[in-house]
Amino acid sequence: MTEIFSSLYGQPDSQGPSGPSALGFGSGKPQVPQNMGPMCFPHQMVDEGGPIRKPSAMNEPFYLLRELPMENELTGHTNLITHYNLEHAYNKFCGKKVKEKLSNFLPELPGMIDSPGIQDNSSLRSLIEKPPVCNNSFSPLTGVMLTGFRLHTGPLPEQYRLMHIQPPKKKNKHKHKHHRPQDPLPPETPSDSDHKKKKKKKDDDPDRKKKKKDKKKKKNRHSPDHPGMTGAQPSGNSLR
Amino acid sequence: MAEKFDNLEEHLEKFVENIRQLGIIVSDFQPSSQTGLNQKLNFMITGLQDIEKCRQQLHDINVPLEVFEYIDQGRNPQLYTKECLERALAKNEQVKGKIDTLTKFKSLLISELGKVFPEEMAKYKAIHGDDPPS
Numbered sequence: 490m491t492e493i494f495s496s497l498y499g500q501p502d503s504q505g506p507s508g509p510s511a512l513g514f515g516s517g518k519p520q521v522p523q524n525m526g527p528m529c530f531p532h533q534m535v536d537e538g539g540p541i542r543k544p545s546a547m548n549e550p551f552y553l554l555r556e557l558p559m560e561n562e563l564t565g566h567t568n569l570i571t572h573y574n575l576e577h578a579y580n581k582f583c584g585k586k587v588k589e590k591l592s593n594f595l596p597e598l599p600g601m602i603d604s605p606g607i608q609d610n611s612s613l614r615s616l617i618e619k620p621p622v623c624n625n626s627f628s629p630l631t632g633v634m635l636t637g638f639r640l641h642t643g644p645l646p647e648q649y650r651l652m653h654i655q656p657p658k659k660k661n662k663h664k665h666k667h668h669r670p671q672d673p674l675p676p677e678t679p680s681d682s683d684h685k686k687k688k689k690k691k692d693d694d695p696d697r698k699k700k701k702k703d704k705k706k707k708k709n710r711h712s713p714d715h716p717g718m719t720g721a722q723p724s725g726n727s728l729r
Numbered sequence: 730m731a732e733k734f735d736n737l738e739e740h741l742e743k744f745v746e747n748i749r750q751l752g753i754i755v756s757d758f759q760p761s762s763q764t765g766l767n768q769k770l771n772f773m774i775t776g777l778q779d780i781e782k783c784r785q786q787l788h789d790i791n792v793p794l795e796v797f798e799y800i801d802q803g804r805n806p807q808l809y810t811k812e813c814l815e816r817a818l819a820k821n822e823q824v825k826g827k828i829d830t831l832t833k834f835k836s837l838l839i840s841e842l843g844k845v846f847p848e849e850m851a852k853y854k855a856i857h858g859d860d861p862p863s
Contacts, residue, residue: 550849550852550853551849551852551853551856554853554856557857564824564828565820565821565823565824565825565827565828566824566825566828566829568821569817569821570814570817570818570821575814578810578814579814579818582807582810582811582814583811583814583815587805587807587808587811588805589804589805589808590803590804590805591800591803591804591805591806593805594805594806594807597742597745598745599745599749599752602803603803604803605801605802605803606800606801606802606803607801612801613797613800613801614797614798614801617794617797627774627777627778627781628774629771629774629775630767630770630771630774635767635770638766638767638770639763640755640758640763640766641758642758642759642760643757643758644756644757645755645756645757650756
């Protein structure tokens with residue numbers, strides 16, 4: 490068996506097509522003639538991908554034996570999370586349960602932010618694909634311009650009333666309990682009117698009552714989290 | 730670097746709060762609220778100016794577009810980070826498995842070839858050096 494192997498790949502002295510043809514394998518691989526110069530490579534011998542060995546090296550015991558590639562220090566064999574010191578991040582995001590909704594990430598942001606942006610044409614994707622055409626700088630409004638913002642007195646029409654309604658937040662309850670000084674309080678008049686409006690709206694829509702009751706039941710089922718306390722952390726990491 | 734984000738975050742929070750108060754004023758407008766409304770409108774513009782100034786400090790920050798898809802769907806963007814880490818770990822384990830399997834195969838092949846072709850394998854080892862056992 491070893492004799493056949495040696496004859497196949499040839500000793501330095503044995504050349505020519507006698508090896509494969511003697512074994513009856515047909516044409517087999519092309520043999521390199523000894524009289525070729527150092528720069529003459531047969532077309533079949535040139536390998537575009539890897540390093541090309543010198544013709545003198547063709548006489549070495551193994552045909553087309555390439556040099557091993559340079560070893561990289563960093564391969565998939567290493568735990569890359571440990572290598573890049575991401576263990577803390579991994580435990581933070583994958584060790585604990587991350588809440589699904591956007592409002593859990595930004596609890597202090599007003600409005601209905603959990604609904605898809607496509608519904609009310611407020612998606613970030615549309616903003617990137619079609620940026621609004623505007624001037625390069627922001628200039629304050631003059632007195633003449635401000636006259637355009639004179640509004641009619643009275644409440645908004647019903648079709649626009651739902652736009653500013655926020656989902657019930659847990660932080661309101663925690664505010665009364667923990668007296669958080671962080672949240673800036675709105676002016677008294679608007680806040681009072683807002684509470685009055687909310688109370689009025691509660692009386693007006695029985696459907697909202699049912700929805701809020703359901704939400705309260707869900708809150709009682711789950712363990713009391715403190716999104717107000719965690720609100721500072723995600724907001725601190727939101728832009729990282 | 731955290732200071733840049735804190736500064737921008739502060740401006741954004743003030744801006745959002747101003748907008749919220751503006752919405753409250755508009756929701757039930759009274760003639761006496763006109764001056765307050767005008768003030769809030771000008772605060773909105775100064776807020777945008779402040780945010781514009783913060784942009785220069787953050788020109789080297791890149792945000793992947795996939796995060797915007799999460800936000801547009803109303804999902805927590807931290808889920809994107811979580812899924813990135815999980816995918817990276819899974820791929821890391823997959824590649825490590827391939828490396829380990831190929832290393833074992835190489836050592837097994839060398840040992841078997843050494844049994845069948847001892848002289849040739851000795852020449853091969855002389856060229857490439859002894860491979861450490863897996």
